Amino acid sequence: MATLIKNAKMANDSWLRLDWTADGSLPTVPATGDVLVPLRLWRGLADELLSRTTGKLGLWLESDEDPVLIADSLDAFSVIAVDFPQFTDGRGYSTARLLRERYGWKGELRAIGDIQRDQLYYLSRCGFDSFLLNDGLDVQEALTAFNDFSESYQTSVDQPVPLFRRREKEAA
Amino acid sequence: MYLYDEIDQRLVDERVAQFRGQTRRFLAGELSEDNYRPLRLQNGLYIQRFAPMLRVAIPYGLLSSRQLRALAHIARKWDRGYGHFSTRQNIQYNWPKLEDVPEILAHLASVQMHAIQTSGNCIRNTTSDHFAGIAPDEIVDPLLWCELIRQWSTFHPEFAFLPRKFKIAVSGAEQDRAAIQVHDIGLQAVRGANGEVGFRVLVGGGLGRTPIIGTVIREFLPWPHLLTYLDAILRVYNRFGRRDNKYKARIKILVKELTPEEFRKQVDAEWVHLKDGPAKLTAAEVSRIDARFTRPQYQQLDALSVQYTQALARERGFASWAGRNVHPHKVPGYAAVTLSLKKTGVPPGDATADQMDAVADLADRYSFGELRVSHEQNLVLSDVRQSDLHALWLEAKLLGLATPNIGLITNIIACPGGDFCSLANAKSIPVAEAIQRRFDDLDYQHDIGELDLNISGCMNSCGHHHVGHIGILGVDKQGAEFYQISIGGAQGNAASLGKVIGPSFAQDEVPDVIEKLIETYLEHRDSESEKFIDVVRRIGVTPFKEHVYGYPDQKRENGKRQLAAA
Numbered sequence: 129m130a131t132l133i134k135n136a137k138m139a140n141d142s143w144l145r146l147d148w149t150a151d152g153s154l155p156t157v158p159a160t161g162d163v164l165v166p167l168r169l170w171r172g173l174a175d176e177l178l179s180r181t182t183g184k185l186g187l188w189l190e191s192d193e194d195p196v197l198i199a200d201s202l203d204a205f206s207v208i209a210v211d212f213p214q215f216t217d218g219r220g221y222s223t224a225r226l227l228r229e230r231y232g233w234k235g236e237l238r239a240i241g242d243i244q245r246d247q248l249y250y251l252s253r254c255g256f257d258s259f260l261l262n263d264g265l266d267v268q269e270a271l272t273a274f275n276d277f278s279e280s281y282q283t284s285v286d287q288p289v290p291l292f293r294r295r296e297k298e299a300a
Numbered sequence: 301m302y303l304y305d306e307i308d309q310r311l312v313d314e315r316v317a318q319f320r321g322q323t324r325r326f327l328a329g330e331l332s333e334d335n336y337r338p339l340r341l342q343n344g345l346y347i348q349r350f351a352p353m354l355r356v357a358i359p360y361g362l363l364s365s366r367q368l369r370a371l372a373h374i375a376r377k378w379d380r381g382y383g384h385f386s387t388r389q390n391i392q393y394n395w396p397k398l399e400d401v402p403e404i405l406a407h408l409a410s411v412q413m414h415a416i417q418t419s420g421n422c423i424r425n426t427t428s429d430h431f432a433g434i435a436p437d438e439i440v441d442p443l444l445w446c447e448l449i450r451q452w453s454t455f456h457p458e459f460a461f462l463p464r465k466f467k468i469a470v471s472g473a474e475q476d477r478a479a480i481q482v483h484d485i486g487l488q489a490v491r492g493a494n495g496e497v498g499f500r501v502l503v504g505g506g507l508g509r510t511p512i513i514g515t516v517i518r519e520f521l522p523w524p525h526l527l528t529y530l531d532a533i534l535r536v537y538n539r540f541g542r543r544d545n546k547y548k549a550r551i552k553i554l555v556k557e558l559t560p561e562e563f564r565k566q567v568d569a570e571w572v573h574l575k576d577g578p579a580k581l582t583a584a585e586v587s588r589i590d591a592r593f594t595r596p597q598y599q600q601l602d603a604l605s606v607q608y609t610q611a612l613a614r615e616r617g618f619a620s621w622a623g624r625n626v627h628p629h630k631v632p633g634y635a636a637v638t639l640s641l642k643k644t645g646v647p648p649g650d651a652t653a654d655q656m657d658a659v660a661d662l663a664d665r666y667s668f669g670e671l672r673v674s675h676e677q678n679l680v681l682s683d684v685r686q687s688d689l690h691a692l693w694l695e696a697k698l699l700g701l702a703t704p705n706i707g708l709i710t711n712i713i714a715c716p717g718g719d720f721c722s723l724a725n726a727k728s729i730p731v732a733e734a735i736q737r738r739f740d741d742l743d744y745q746h747d748i749g750e751l752d753l754n755i756s757g758c759m760n761s762c763g764h765h766h767v768g769h770i771g772i773l774g775v776d777k778q779g780a781e782f783y784q785i786s787i788g789g790a791q792g793n794a795a796s797l798g799k800v801i802g803p804s805f806a807q808d809e810v811p812d813v814i815e816k817l818i819e820t821y822l823e824h825r826d827s828e829s830e831k832f833i834d835v836v837r838r839i840g841v842t843p844f845k846e847h848v849y850g851y852p853d854q855k856r857e858n859g860k861r862q863l864a865a866a
Contacts, residue, residue, distance in 0.1 A: 218461025222539050253457035276318045279307050281451045283579040292585040
């Protein structure tokens with residue numbers, strides 16, 4: 129089982145990720161429980177998904193899907209997740225910043241897919257606050273990744289004021 | 301030199317600790333080779349043909365004598381007593397042990413150095429003019445802007461896993477010595493109508509498999525917007541650059557496929573959201589960085605030293621060295637000196653630990669303890685009094701670093717090639733040496749005049765063969781090493797890409813081919829002042845080709861003879 133890390137702690141995962149079946153047909157949406165649905169399912173079946181009475185709705189984006197496509201419907205979701213098909217596919221970092229900084233997503237932003245210890249620091253700086261960590265990793269060790277660096281130069285979601293402006297404030 | 305403050309130092313130290321942990325997990329089997337690879341690459345560590353290779357960043361080519369001594373120490377303690385200065389102003393060690401690398405990085409950190417992002421699909425070490433800050437033709441000193449870019453790019457959280465590597469070069473002079481037209485982003489610092497600093501921004505240049513000259517997408521970017529504009533370019537590239545094919549993943553392909561006009565539109569659309577945000581630079585930050593650079597305390601000297609001119613008149617050897625290896629300086633009475641790492645028989649760009657220590661001493665005694673690494677793989681003492689040049693020359697000669705060949709045919713730019721690199725199709729070093737031996741006669745070299753000869757062992761083009769006046773590329777022909785020759789490439793303001801002259805050659809044929817190219821040039825030049833590249837541009841490739849491969853009638857003759865023999 130992959131382990132969920134949320135706000136830099138281990139957490140229970142209530143979410144069922146739905147994906148297209150191998151033959152390309154629509155997944156069946158269970159009547160109850162929290163479901164994380166792919167963008168195409170949301171675009172096709174929004175009304176049905178919204179009419180579920182038990183269980184929350186979340187949405188996940190593929191690494192090449194543009195977050196602008198959900199910018200107007202963020203209120204419908206309890207979680208937004210971004211998939212990393214391989215950890216070297218870095219598009220999700222930009223997706224996260226856009227969701228947070230441009231489209232104003234305030235809720236849980238989850239990194240899913242190939243998620244390893246050594247991405248956690250950059251992912252969290254780009255606005256992810258939950259991470260579905262790969263199987264077989266030392267979770268306690270992985271949690272130390274959030275403290276790999278104690279400072280950073282650039283502007284980012286977790287620290288919108290870049291170092292140089294903070295230095296200036298201190299000097300003033 | 302830029303001097304780290306407490307935070308700069310802490311970040312580099314924390315990086316060492318992070319990499320120590322990653323390497324420990326890898327050696328303990330907790331991190332697979334596939335998962336460790338991108339992490340070690342972002343710390344400059346390759347697994348090469350015989351051993352790992354470690355590439356250490358020399359940001360924008362600037363180095364203190366203390367740092368050079370540390371590089372010598374690393375060469376002695378953890379390598380085989382030498383290092384290789386690369387075309388990206390870095391130094392590479394070819395024989396470190398993987399398990400020693402965290403220790404090497406810790407030693408580097410103790411002298412404010414690192415190997416951060418010297419490889420991998422991230423923003424690489426920013427390169428610049430090796431005469432930055434001292435060139436008489438300088439409009440803007442690029443060093444402080446390079447340092448701002450270094451800080452911005454270091455551990456940039458959004459751009460650590462780009463489609464492919466990303467290289468930025470900055471020039472601030474009239475003559476481009478930083479090859480900005482063949483970088484992913486080239487920045488030409490200029491001044492606006494009221495003297496304010498801005499940047500002409502080029503994107504999508506590059507060498508490699510698909511060589512392209514970069515396109516200007518912004519004529520004047522006011523300096524406060526430098527970092528936000530870079531963010532916008534990188535974000536468009538990170539999101540839309542191709543990831544399906546590594547040979548099409550560089551930004552140049554995206555720019556080409558979208559068209560530069562459309563690319564620029566997308567960058568501007570992104571930039572609108574960023575440009576007046578918190579990352580917009582402030583005058584206070586620019587002066588803070590500026591103040592952290594130490595500057596030489598120059599003496600007031602005459603523009604031309606009498607001692608120097610007398611020595612020039614007296615000693616032909618000194619004059620010939622000064623003619624090639626001494627460069628003008630913006631401060632009267634000073635000069636910059638290139639210490640050539642291109643002595644015949646020594647792999648281009650290699651320096652021994654003893655040479656590094658000795659150069660560090662020279663820098664201390666003659667050049668305010670500071671030096672530069674040039675992208676032509678030489679070392680530069682940037683601030684030497686003219687009156688010291690003769691004494692410096694005598695010492696450099698003893699060290700084997702005074703070959704008077706800067707700008708000449710034997711100042712060969714070459715990658716390490718198949719002797720070391722696992723990517724290479726063919727060797728570079730023996731080819732360089734054979735050419736250097738063929739043209740070893742200095743009078744002949746001087747007669748040939750300015751000529752850039754570049755050798756790459758494969759299409760990755762680390763030897764920048766596309767922009768050599770003569771470019772040599774190692775190719776694989778059914779398992780055998782062959783060399784394709786091109787002419788007409790150039791770096792600098794009038795950058796151009798070389799044209800291949802025809803079928804490739806075996807290694808032992810290469811010096812003859814180069815000789816024939818030179819013969820063609822000497823025959824066609826209208827005067828000694830017409831350079832090789834000028835002649836290629838004037839008469840085209842054909843006369844060179846015909847002299848190398850035989851004239852059409854000769855070829856027919858050869859064909860007939862072969863038929864008759866058959």
